[in-house]
Amino acid sequence: AQKITQTQPGMFVQEKEAVTLDCTYDTSDQSYGLFWYKQPSSGEMIFLIYQGSYDEQNATEGRYSLNFQKARKSANLVISASQLGDSAMYFCAMRALYTGTASKLTFGTGTRLQVTL
């Protein structure tokens, strides 16, 4: 079984500042993938970034980076230079990686980020 924990229900950050959204996970799988999705008020889940459990380097995608600490089972999302458009719900998710598995993702409860002027 997999479990994702996001302990920050809400976060505030000033425009142009960096913010870290926390995510810890628990799994018995040896090989897994970690994801972050953004959900604006429109409802659509937007993929942001992916980290494989065997990737040696932390993933980066533009202003997004994933701080992966395998021993701590954490996969925090760092957003640099926050913009007003970053205000949304952010979900951490994971799935097992083995042959034949569906991409069934397990999600956390999310963190609502509010970017202020």
Place this chain on the structure above:
Amino acid sequence: DTGVSQDPRHKITKRGQNVTFRCDPISEHNRLYWYRQTLGQGPEFLTYFQNEAQLEKSRLLSDRFSAERPKGSFSTLEIQRTEQGDSAMYLCASSPPVSHRANTGELFFGEGSRLTVL
């Protein structure tokens, strides 16, 4: 627009009525998923199709719920005899074949169908 589309976006119904949601995935994606998201929670997996075959169903999917993907393209999710506890956002997602280049297992989501049961 070549993304995942869902219809209707909003549905208000009375308890006991049946509702049906439709999902059109990205055309080259052979995998299709339904998730349910209640207020303040993350999406929860309901069911998964590979082509027309329904390969996995969550225990959340009671016998009042049925999903189909008859031709391996669009999918429908029907809820019979709706209850107030069914009120939620129903999200559809698709993903390409495992062999697809650079497939990380990322799911491509639609905007969801919000159900309100009165």
